[in-house]
Amino acid sequence: MVARKRAMGKLKHAPPLPRISLFGGACFSLPFLHGFLGSGSCLAGSCTINKSGNRMTSKSYRALTVLLAAAAVLAGCGRGQAPAIDPGVMAEINGIRAIDHHAHPVRVVPGGAPADREFDALPVDNMEPSSDPLIIRPGAPAVMEASRALYGTLGKQGVMKEKGDQYPEWVLDQMGVEVMLANRVAMGTSVQPPRFRWVPYADALLFPLDNSKLGERNSDRKSFFALEDVLRSRYLGDAGVKTLPATLPDYLLRVVTPTLERQKRGGAIAEKFEAAYLRSLEFDKVDGVPAGRIYAQFAAKGAPPDAEYKLLQDYLFRYIAGECGRLGMAVHLHTMAGAGSYFDVAGANPLLLESVLEDPALRKTKFVMVHGGWPFTREITALLERPNAYLDYSAQSLLATPATLAGTLREWLEWVPEKVLFGTDAYPYSNEMGWEESGWIAARTGREALARALTGMMRDGEISRQRAGELARMVLRDNARRLYGL
Helix, strand or coil: CCHHHHHHHHHHCCCEEEEEEEEEEECCCCCHHHHHHCCCCCCCCCCCCCCCCECCCCHHHHHHHHHHHHHHHHHCCCCCEEEEEEEEHHHHHHHEEEEEECCCCCCCCCCCCCCCCCCCCCCHHHHHCCCCCCCHCCCCCHHHHHHHHHHCHHHHHHHHHHHHHHHHHHHHHHHHHEEEEEEEEEEEEECCCCCCEEECHHHHHHHCCCCCHHCCCCCCHHHHHHHHHHHHHHHHHHHCCCCCCCCCCHHHHHHHHHHHHHHHHHCCCCCEECHCCCCCCCCCCCCHHHHHHHHHHHHCCCCHHHHHHHHHHHHHHHHHHHHHHHHHCEEEECCCCCHHHHHHHCCHHHHHHHHCCEEEHHHCCCCCHHHHHHHHHHHHHHHHCCCCCEEEEECCCCCCCCCHHHHHHHHCCCCCCHHCCCCEEECCCCCCCCHHHHHHHHHHHHHHHHHHHHHHHHHCCCCCCHHHHHHHHHHEEEEEHHCCCC
8 A cells, every 4th residue: 555655646746648649640648548448447457547537557657658659659649651652753663664574465356357365375264263363353443443544435445446456555555564575376466566575485395295194184284285285286387397206306406496496586585484384393404315215205106104204394494495595585484373273383483493593504594483483472582693583573463462562572672673574464364354454453553562662662771762763764674675685
């Protein structure tokens, strides 16, 4: 009792309770909190508030002071929190005409003509249904917003009719994109250089034998390998080869190298592998002798055992990558949890590419890990130290929120910023969400996420305002220019 009286006596001289900012900047005094909590409310153990509403026990006074002081630090009194994005940084980013490192634009076709299906070697609409991310579900608010921003009252068909063959370039203008790397089986009217640069597919060259066993794994792979067989036959025909060569050296000489050289002459600046939809990204180094034996044994008939076929595929991948380096083309690899309910996420881990990136024979080849390896975004950061390794954040710019993506970008920019590339993965997901809408959303999210990351780095004293502008130009444009000589 004596100790309590002494404590209460000391409280008579306690300083007035400050006004504290809570809940986004609104200021509250202790009398307000007393009224809100009610007389006798306990915040920290046993406590009392006297009838005046201005005095309380020393124990609860200290507890309440600590609580409210912490809130004051977080929110501040009489002022709001600083915005997540510096307006000047955002304005500069919005003014940069970007290079979209990865997308699937669709050609304009005449009325009555078959729809363009060459926007992907493995269209995802062939897959079994799965649980789609929120952004690509029907009725997503962002898709409705993109449609209004792009087409207004005229509607998509009205704008397409008005723009004609210039429609795809008009879409790029709405996205703030100067050049788009077009991941397509073939180019065509309305998607041509200089605004669209070609990135064809090389996966069909990896699987020259009977793929029926590989297709038995699940329905998605069954449909995918059927599509790869058709594309490989097309490549053989374009090379003037009627039947599969009997030996591996002949296959390389008459089909693989001529296909890559023909695509290079056709304007290709890189070759794309969607291999993660078909197998693991673990491409081991294999000698040509066992690879040649497997090829010769099964070229005429029969499906090889999976383990032996993998050896041949591994050999072919490294051969193709080496040829790309010789020809001055980069190699793009899908590194992200992909579409469909059967996708092998672990098989898309970019760390599986470590031995490829460290192969001295492939150091002249530039490898770009498309989609930035999600969900392995931290692991992929370490690979950027390899001199021939790059990444883009396409698809993440569509599927992630700006705040989530900003954290990933910041980690990459703090590590090796000259290896990070802007991208959208604009893709015709559905009638509601075409490549135009998905590209518009991803471009906006990708820019906002970059602005958030740079703002955070500025406020933490890591970079200056001038450096923030330099990094923005690097990511949106300059890194890709240097990589491809654009």
